[in-house]
Amino acid sequence: MVATSVHRRKKRLDRGIKARTDTIFLIASWKDMLYLLLPRMLPVAILLVLPVLVKGYWGKVLVYACIYGLLALSWDFMAAGGLFSLGQALFFGLGAYLAGILNYYLHLPPVVTVPAATLGGGLLSAALLGSVVRLKGVYFAMITLMLPLLFKKVIETTGAFGGTHGLPSLTPFPSELLTAYLAVGGFLGSLFIFRRVINSDYGLVLRAIKDDDRAVMSGAINIYGRKIQAIFISGAVGSFAGALMTHYYQFLGMSVFALDYSILPVAAVALGGQGTFAGAAMGSLILVPLSESLRALGGLRIAIYCGILIVSIIGFPEGLFHYLARKYHQFERVVEVK
Amino acid sequence: MNGEPLLQVRDLRKRFGGVQAVFDVGFELRRGEFLGVIGPNGSGKTTLVNLITGFVKPDAGQVLLKGRNITGKMPYTIAGFGIARTFQMVRLFYNLPAYKNLIIPLCSSRFKKLRGGRYGERDDVAIELLDDMGFERDSLVPYKVAGSLPHGYLKRLDLARALALRPEVLILDELFSGMSMSEVASTLPLLEKFNQEGLAIMMIEHRLKELFRVVDRVMVLNFGIKITEGSPAEVMASEEVKKAYLGIQVELE
Ligand SMILES: Nc1ncnc2c1ncn2[C@@H]1O[C@H](COP(=O)(O)OP(=O)(O)OP(=O)(O)O)[C@@H](O)[C@H]1O
Numbered sequence: 001m002v003a004t005s006v007h008r009r010k011k012r013l014d015r016g017i018k019a020r021t022d023t024i025f026l027i028a029s030w031k032d033m034l035y036l037l038l039p040r041m042l043p044v045a046i047l048l049v050l051p052v053l054v055k056g057y058w059g060k061v062l063v064y065a066c067i068y069g070l071l072a073l074s075w076d077f078m079a080a081g082g083l084f085s086l087g088q089a090l091f092f093g094l095g096a097y098l099a100g101i102l103n104y105y106l107h108l109p110p111v112v113t114v115p116a117a118t119l120g121g122g123l124l125s126a127a128l129l130g131s132v133v134r135l136k137g138v139y140f141a142m143i144t145l146m147l148p149l150l151f152k153k154v155i156e157t158t159g160a161f162g163g164t165h166g167l168p169s170l171t172p173f174p175s176e177l178l179t180a181y182l183a184v185g186g187f188l189g190s191l192f193i194f195r196r197v198i199n200s201d202y203g204l205v206l207r208a209i210k211d212d213d214r215a216v217m218s219g220a221i222n223i224y225g226r227k228i229q230a231i232f233i234s235g236a237v238g239s240f241a242g243a244l245m246t247h248y249y250q251f252l253g254m255s256v257f258a259l260d261y262s263i264l265p266v267a268a269v270a271l272g273g274q275g276t277f278a279g280a281a282m283g284s285l286i287l288v289p290l291s292e293s294l295r296a297l298g299g300l301r302i303a304i305y306c307g308i309l310i311v312s313i314i315g316f317p318e319g320l321f322h323y324l325a326r327k328y329h330q331f332e333r334v335v336e337v338k
Numbered sequence: 339m340n341g342e343p344l345l346q347v348r349d350l351r352k353r354f355g356g357v358q359a360v361f362d363v364g365f366e367l368r369r370g371e372f373l374g375v376i377g378p379n380g381s382g383k384t385t386l387v388n389l390i391t392g393f394v395k396p397d398a399g400q401v402l403l404k405g406r407n408i409t410g411k412m413p414y415t416i417a418g419f420g421i422a423r424t425f426q427m428v429r430l431f432y433n434l435p436a437y438k439n440l441i442i443p444l445c446s447s448r449f450k451k452l453r454g455g456r457y458g459e460r461d462d463v464a465i466e467l468l469d470d471m472g473f474e475r476d477s478l479v480p481y482k483v484a485g486s487l488p489h490g491y492l493k494r495l496d497l498a499r500a501l502a503l504r505p506e507v508l509i510l511d512e513l514f515s516g517m518s519m520s521e522v523a524s525t526l527p528l529l530e531k532f533n534q535e536g537l538a539i540m541m542i543e544h545r546l547k548e549l550f551r552v553v554d555r556v557m558v559l560n561f562g563i564k565i566t567e568g569s570p571a572e573v574m575a576s577e578e579v580k581k582a583y584l585g586i587q588v589e590l591e
């Protein structure tokens with residue numbers, strides 16, 4: 001017989017275990033449990049030990065990554081309700097200024113200023129954006145983009161709250177380690193809570209508003225009320241990040257309203273993938289250290305950074321997280337075809 | 339039984355650019371009444387529904403619910419007052435399991451109030467409602483993604499979504515279009531049951547035979563104008579209606 005060349009092709013299969021459904025089954029083998037838990041627990045465990053392991057410069061990068069991560073999560077939560085924002089800097093800046101003002105003028109300790117700025121920032125954000133939730137898409141995004149820039153200009157020209165000089169010598173957190181754990185804890189806590197909320201009935205209504213707001217209205221749901229609630233929650237998380245940064249820096253300046261804090265979170269979500277929060281978290285944990293490690297390259301840094309971002313967005317339009325999640329649930333094997 | 343009408347619609351008007359979609363349409367609906375609305379394509383039936391339910395703001399006219407003016411209020415406010423509707427083109431969440439579509443009205447403050455301040459187990463309530471609608475609870479149907487269900491099921495799901503609000507007025511915009519004979523036959527008794535319990539129903543329908551079997555009164559629209567209103571027999575005898583329908587013969591049983 002003449003040997004015929006064997007054609008092979010890759011065959012892709014979905015892993016057929018029950019772990020892929022929503023319900024947890026009582027009888028699950030430890031392998032299934034591991035399969036389910038490992039991708040969740042491993043990153044969490046790593047993040048929890050990192051503050052002890054990394055110090056100095058990279059310790060700082062970890063805190064930054066978590067702060068940007070909080071902004072990315074806050075962006076993703078609003079987007080889940082159909083609110084596309086280009087202004088996370090508004091939340092960030094409000095939280096930073098509230099914490100800074102309370103500390104500088106009233107000498108309140110971080111224990112008070114951080115929670116107060118979180119809550120106050122959420123309320124202020126909801127009050128400021130509440131009047132424009134009826135605007136759709138680009139129009140809403142434009143307002144969110146302009147507001148932080150407006151605040152920056154007002155502070156610059158009126159000289160309010162230290163003006164261009166800012167407010168110096170604010171109270172630091174007691175220790176570097178505590179700061180890192182506040183950042184990591186806030187980040188993981190928000191991630192966990194957001195993932196919970198979005199899969200609850202409350203989150204279902206929010207996602208439905210994004211899909212078809214008229215259908216939701218016919219169910220007697222005040223969609224604008226719900227959107228304002230979403231802004232409050234997002235605003236509070238963004239403000240927490242701002243308050244954290246202020247005490248970490250021990251300095252408050254207008255730069256907290258800078259465009260960076262609006263754009264980078266969106267880039268992180270674009271990289272990681274929208275709608276799961278895990279994507280937003282993953283995106284910022286990649287992007288921030290990446291941008292830091294490119295710092296040595298000087299001016300080229302931004303160009304390379306943008307290049308990587310563009311390539312990854314074109315390569316994984318669904319987002320890195322969705323791509324990896326899909327791959328994790330599939331396995332490939334090579335089969336012969338005749 | 340009589341007394342004040344539940345829903346009063348007075349001289350509603352709406353113009354879209356060059357089209358006078360609804361012109362001075364008015365009618366009344368009482369508790370437990372079943373009103374049919376018919377008219378050729380483009381005669382303003384859907385626009386009338388949108389005007390009553392707040393999805394479109396009227397140019398003129400009034401809508402009163404139990405004597406209270408609700409003209410131009412937001413759709414969710416009006417739904418919260420107890421006027422529920424279905425959509426001619428069903429508006430559902432196709433990537434959700436069928437029963438999860440009902441969670442939205444069950445999350446409303448109206449539902450909470452009706453339940454004495456408690457939401458209860460929403461999933462159970464949703465499955466219960468769908469069971470009434472012919473989605474057998476023990477089958478997989480209620481748990482399937484809505485997008486995978488046949489059209490007739492989607493129509494009934496939309497009806498269940500409206501009924502989940504426990505409305506006092508139910509407005510159905512061509513509910514039966516696209517439903518099979520047997521689906522219509524099983525849905526009609528359900529509507530009649532709710533109707534007998536006091537629900538006021540306004541039903542827009544092109545399937546006149548089925549419509550005429552259940553309604554107390556029929557209102558006929560043509561070019562946005564109400565041309566007549568009366569019992570099914572009276573309406574079908576009207577010359578104007580015959581002209582509007584241009585020779586379409588409808589057999590009455
Ligand atoms: N949003 C809109 N913008 C512009 N014109 C509209 C709008 N809605 C309806 N119209 C016009 O108003 C008129 C009445 O439309 P409507 O949908 O109310 O009719 P209908 O009686 O429901 O018809 P059908 O039996 O086909 O459902 C039509 O001429 C339609 O083109």
Ligand SMILES: [Mg+2]
Binds near residue numbers: 383384385426511
């Ligand atoms: Mg219509």
